[in-house]
Amino acid sequence: MISLRTTTCCQIKECLTLSRSEVWPYALVLSARLLRIWPHEELASTTQLDPNLCELLRHVVRLRDALVDGPRSLFSLINSDGLHPGSTSHESVIVDEDLGELVIDELDRVCLVALETLGPELFLTEGLLPLEPIVNELESGSVDLCRSWALLLLARAVPKKPCRLHFFTERMLPLADRALNVAKNVVAAMAAKQDEKFGGAALITAGITVTRQIWAGLSMFVRQSPQDWSELSTGGFGRRLVKELANTSALRPTVLMAFRRLALAAQQSETGLIAMRGGAKLAIPTMLSLYENAESPVHLSLRQQIRSTLAAYFPCLSSKVSVFFPQFFPQLTSFLLFGD
Structure with missing residues (x-):
């Protein structure tokens, strides 16, 4: 399998340097499919990824970087091997704009699949992306x-x-x-x-914009139960989430999404329950305060998100938790039972 993977990576990378750019989408589709079907255990069992796989992914990233301005820049990426001997001009290389858009879509697909298969901890590194x-x-x-x-x-x-x-x-x-x-x-x-x-x-x-988009990447880390619930300690990332929820309106949907998914995942983990119960003393009052103050019709979406998050959070709480915010707990129950 390793030998086959090495050979395939080298051949695909070679395809992505050919002047016949119409083969690029097919090479990229093959790359994405192979990344999906290669055993995850094999990728994770080694101390480092296959160097040829890394080189292929780096090449894909370089191509996508060069196409940030659109498909018309595709011609500059095409190897001049297909030109006449002694020629260094790209004028004879004709690139269809629809083909360029297709190449961009497939480059994005390969990077997305790599991010999902390898995980952000491997792919979003200095050596890859x-x-x-x-x-x-x-x-x-x-x-x-x-x-x-x-x-x-x-x-x-x-x-x-x-x-x-x-x-x-x-x-x-x-x-x-x-x-x-x-x-x-x-x-x-x-x-x-x-x-x-x-x-x-x-x-x-x-x-x-960059700040919001990086924060949106938090969704990758809460799709499943995180490996390190301890990061949500009251003095750690949990406090930062509550701070952004209270003070940064642009990040509230992202933070509420994170709390909602973490609460659902915690219901299957004793460690998770401990972390979420510990953070409830800060998170729940903040959510309730936002809910009460979001009375304008333009805040309808925010109120719905808060209600959904509270509904997910409620099963994580024990009756003992109510002693930390007795003035809020009956209100929370009212939200969940009656919706107002």
Whole structure:
């Protein structure tokens, strides 16, 4: 199996350098299917991934980075082997725009499948698909963000195996904070000068967008019961979630989704129940406060999300928990039983 995988990876990578770009979608479809059917145990049993598989994935990432501006840039990626001897021009290479769009879709598919099969802890690393270059570009003042396409995959990915929340808190959350700091710094600079810096608005928008998209990647880590419930300790990530829920309206849907899925997963785990019960002293009052204050019709969606989250959280609580917030517990019961 290892020998076959090595040979196949090398051949697919070679296909993705041919001037006959119409073969690229087929090579990419094959790549995605092979990533799905290769035994997960074999991929996880070694201390590191097959070097040829890594090289294929790196090549796919490089191709997708180069196509961030659309299919018309495909011609620059095509090997000139198909041209006449001595020619270095790409003028004779004709690229159909529909073909370019198809290639982009299939490149995204391969990366999404790799993210789901290998997991974010293996794929979102320095050697394969690091996200840090996106934030580095922001911090340098650029809004081109050639790897911004990768952020759109984070919320879509459904990893095949449970993930560690520690990876999100240690590797992804700092990037989100750095991106948000870029936006904050530009706002402060513009306010100090009482004048809009050229490109400042675009940089603010990009920083906020990157922050939200990285946070959306939290969904990968709560699709299943996390491997490290201890990350949700009152003084750890759990407190950060409550803080964002209370203060950052743009992140509330993501945070409520995380609490909802974690609560459902905790019902099957004693460790999870302990973690969720410990966090209830902060999380439940915050949700109830938001619910009470969200009376405007524009907040209808938020109220529905809070109600769904409370309904998922309620089975995790024991009667003893009510002593920590007696003024809130009857109200919570009313929400769940009567909906108001």
